Amino acid sequence: MLQFRMKKEAVQTTRRQFLIGTAAAAGLAVGYRLLATEPALAQSAPAAAAANPFQAYVEVTPDNKIIIHSSQFEMGQGSYFGIATLVMEELDGDWAQVDVIGGAGNTALYGNLAWGGAMQGTGGSTSMTSSWERYRKAGAAARTMLVAAAAKTWNVPAGEITVAGGVVSHGTDKRASFGELAQAAAALPVPEVVELKPREKWTQIGSDSLKRYDSHGKTNGTQTYTIDLKMDGLVTAVMIHPPKFGAEVESFDAAKAKALDGIVDVVQTPRGIAVVGTNMWTAMKGRDLVEVKWNEAKAENRGTAEIMAEYNKAADGPGAATARNDGDAAGALASAAKVVEGHYEFPYLVHASIEPLNAVARVNEDGTIDVWGGHQMPDIYQAAAAQVGGTTPDKVKLHVMKTGGSFGRRAVADADLIVEAVATAKALGPGKPVKVQWTRENDMRGGRYRPAYVHAIKAGLDKDGKIVALQDHIVGQSIMNGSPFAAMMKDGIDPTSVEGASNLPYAIPNMKIELTTSDVNIPVLWWRSVGSTHTAYVMETFIDELAAAANRDPVEFRLSMLENHPRHAAVLKLAAEKAEWDKPLPEGRFRGVALHESFSTFVAEVVEITYKGGSDFTVDRVVCAVDCGTAINPDQIRAQMEGGIGFGLGAILQEELTLTGGVVDQENYDTYTPLRIDQMPRIEVHIVPSTEPPTGVGEPGVPPIGPAVGNALRAATGKTIRKLPLIKNLSA
Template sequence: MTETNRRRFLQVTGGAGVGLMVGFTWTATGRRALAAPAEAGKAFEPNAFVKVAPDSTVTVLIKHLEMGQGVYTGLTAIVAEEMDADWAQMKAEAAPANAKLYNNSAFGPIQGTGGSTSTYNSWTQLRQAGATARALLVAAAAQTWGVPASEITVSKGVVSSGKHSAKFGELAAKAATLPVPADVPLKDPKDFTLIGTHLPRKDSVEKSTGKAVFAIDVAQPNMLVAVVRRPPKFGAKAQTVDAKAAKAVKGVVEVVEIPRGVAVVATSYWAAHQGREALKVTWDESAAEKRGTDAIIKDYKALLSTPGEQVTKEGDVDAVKAAKVVKAEFSFPYLAHAPMEPLTCVVKLGKDGCEIWAGDQFQTVDQMNAAQAAGLKPEQITINTVYAGGSFGRRANLESDYIVEGVTIAKALSDAKVQGGKLAGSPVKLIWSREDDIRGGRYRPIYVHGMEAKLGADGALLAWKHRIVGQSIMAGSMFEQKGKPDNTSVEGAAEIPYDIPNRLVDLHTTTSPVPVLWWRSVGSTHTSFAVESFIDELAVEAKQDPVAFRRTLMEKHPRHLAVLNLAVEKAGWGKPLPKGWARGVAVAESFRSVVAHVAEVSQDDKGRLKVERVVCAVDCGIAVTPDVVKAQMEGGIGYGLGAVLFGAITMTDGTVDQSNFDTYRCLRIDEMPKVEVHIVPSANPPTGVGEPGVPPLGPAVANAIAALTGKRIRDLPFTGTVSV
């Protein structure tokens, strides 16, 4: 990105006296470090990643949303490491919504969180910020004490040389007056003292004591609460609205029509909810999706017999003569994200600007869409990012559905025709219930896969054909690449870690009014299941051990091979198991990380299956915070297991059948298997961990079930095939 080359003076309030702020601005020739004195009480433009206060507190401005994945801890640790700070003096704070300063370089000119890019994207940037802050503090000490900078050491937030010592805050004012070094050395990973160690999470105390602020906790004077009645079928619109009974509910102040439904605005959530129940609405369903999910899958499977858009072609699959041809079809349902905290935002709209509070995952996109809805410019939209109680991709939708709804409702209330304009400027808290999100949200698309492989007489895998049918997530969005297949439909299939001389992958892209969205690990949610289940089936057909079969095919992929070897070693692959138990294995790369799972499954005397143990090996480069890496693998295993065992959004005549956790079944605590996580030692830069634990879980379990029962699972969820 090229940004303004105007020097920005960075200030920080808080405490008495002067502190130091360090950040980066961008010029046409590259990044330039900046530092400036920060005087208490003065206005400031936060254009920084590091703030050093007079009390020696070091605050890291985090440009990525903290939604439970641990970025407030991991990203803060990167800065603390380069500064040689004490962990106790470190704090994390959400950065302002400003893409010019805080863009995610993995996304381009957009500030946002997703694709397991937070640490990957911020690694070098935050190391430089921390190292620059340290260099300035050392230079300040050198001048103050009259000693060479080379004789100064820094440890746990204390700068020392001989008889001299000072905390960061004591040197901050002086440091802020010094010229910023153009280039500072970064630590050799072998010298890390914080990275790679156990560090208490920076969000744990707030969350466990109730001090953490989520969007639903935000309160504003004279705030109103809104809920929306949405059409039961996707693509339908309100035809007639009778709001008389709704307005008669005590606490309801207004009913307004918005593009996606009818909003009821009240003085409390319960009043709004009751008002919505009293609404009488008829819907125009002429453009709605009226098929049930069975019909959609049937239509998709009909496309498996015809060639699609070519994605990958190596050799000539059709020309290969084989001793054995193996075929399989897989189907995958719609999946809801079902984060623990449903969607919520607070909107305060004025004539000259709009302020929003949300667990915001795509700040730049939401600013643009909110501006359009409000009739303002993006720079007039202020977003305050607060904690989010999970997301799994749901809060990062390119239409900013819940944000736009909140702004649209606030704008409708500002109309002079609405109660004479007396509601204009009233803050509005929009709340989606869990039923709202599961019935009328956005889903991982339905996909079907057709697989065909050719084996030689010696069991060698000679040819591989993989056809995918499903709805595009990117189509019509700013991320669509015209003339190219949607990568979110084929990732995990277009490139695989197996050396097969003849390979063809193609894609049929379908359309439907049902809104779809990336779901934790996106395309690899389905492609990895199909690939790893089928490769396991081929190993059996070739009369080879599934691990040995994979090893032969992935000799040119050392990362995958190392992860596979570590997982099977720690799991005791080949060693005896209790009667009625079996193991399954799967390997997948997603978001630049490689994960292997070995699952152990048991079957009781009633034929019920249970996942007893999962051994995970992960190569994610340098593990900045190993505890977070392990937690993310464990979370991915639990999330993925619930999805493959039970997860499905189904529709009857276009209407969603599920509504809450009673009908959209998630994994329960007593169903969580024992999990072991092993991290491959690495000196490479960090890669993603938020999503890569999910893709290999399903096929590892399915392969264990096949080894135990002889039954291959090809249609998800498992509950339609086996007893769990």
């Protein structure tokens, strides 16, 4: 099928512009891109190859399909649904026509605009922010061209034509499907200016009745994930990784494994050894027969007990860098009427996605490479695959698969999994596809964790119970340091280590946030809501403790410091109202509240618990208020808040990854324990109406749940739990 594509026009001086182009076509493909003039990552992101330079956003095929090419990766958070909603609002198609596929290989079209457009990637809850205007404009352009084609075909004014449900009509006698008009529309020029629907005419955006178009495939088993892929000649590889981080293969003996029927090969990769079999069970049996000698000269030999002891000692000293310094915190603390202080400890956490890491790679006879997988950072993966495969990025085709969870794990700067897959495929030779499938144990013990942290925090109150100073010293590993994102660090500060603390909204005249970045050889990575996973807990439980010290109501205490932050105040008021904060609870039940902004989305949560004594309690109810700007898919927003609350609740209650002598202790869901279904509370989500541009919801539900539970426990026990997970340390 020939397609209608786009070519780059001259750059204008305006903040936004179109990329437009044409070609003769039997189908219609349209793309509009908004360019940011302030590329936040332009200095730090690696240059990306621009394969398929004119790939479109919206494609209408002669067989009446609407294919949307998503710049954002789908890992369960609903980005495909949100992007499709933006297109369908302007296109007026029928949802039965819609299919969304992942686009890759063209940074010019698919660069994340929330990151400055310099690279393609999904993360930081930016999918809707990046897609908001360009996908609506693509839908509007496609609609305009279909109408123009109908007007020309029928010889009627375009203004008299209507579009609804994927049908273009004029009066009662002229009707055509999108597919019937696709060829004629493709021959027309792409409009340089399109008019978007005014808010009052929206039927898709903000619709409470609109449900995800892709739910059926996910519930009836027809949706294909990377783990399900089948193709001619496909073999499966399982990995042997070093037991200690930083160790390297010194030598290995695969003779016994290769003697096993069904073992195809055993090859060394940059991070370990791949055992290739005709199926996974055979590969796993072969793996157990491989004898490996590891060089541990550069290995991390400390356990978490030793690491945390070092962190606590460092936290009592001065910080190595300062992220925020308002007024004179030390002086104000010295003269405060009351000072409250303490240490907080946070363990390493695993992403623990349902679908363990995997990818399929094939080196072709012509030297090109195909890679199937959860490509959360396509530009980086394309470049890494090319380097390992000994070719150039334009020779690498990425097939973007839907994925059973990521939570940040598939956004890896060194493309660890992709490197393993391509290295194994290269060793097998041309035309031999291989699926590298990590086991759950590989996934748990393979690194890339939420870093462990220690906070040493203190604050001072005046005689009237107002906070006059707050000082926090954060100690932990940097996620960005040593990665392509290191250029975003300034003055020794990794922003992902201090976010949620350095931008604390409360009106405190003297505030100092310090950071000491540790040197530990345990691979770490962003984890759902990143730095806010620990800073929100510290700040919000400490604020509650200060409210108690001042004999103030926790909600009123917060509101008194939010005069200059109306959106924070609004979600806090709404959550408190819906939770009936001022209404007494039955004996044995307690409430806690927390407020946090992450990724420009504002969330307040009120928790109700039943406390029975010791470490015996249940989380019964969560009332959540969220302001994420314009609500594109209200049902999906509620789902993401619910999912984020469950995800964060499991982590705060019971999840913990530990090491002994440099070796990870946990291997599977029996020893690393995400939230169980019977622990899930009743959740109510209330969305603040807004006309602001949309922000993200994939992560912001996570940070407030931990401190809200911690504050409910404080109401029950009178003490703040400063060491996590809660259940393990509640009675300590």
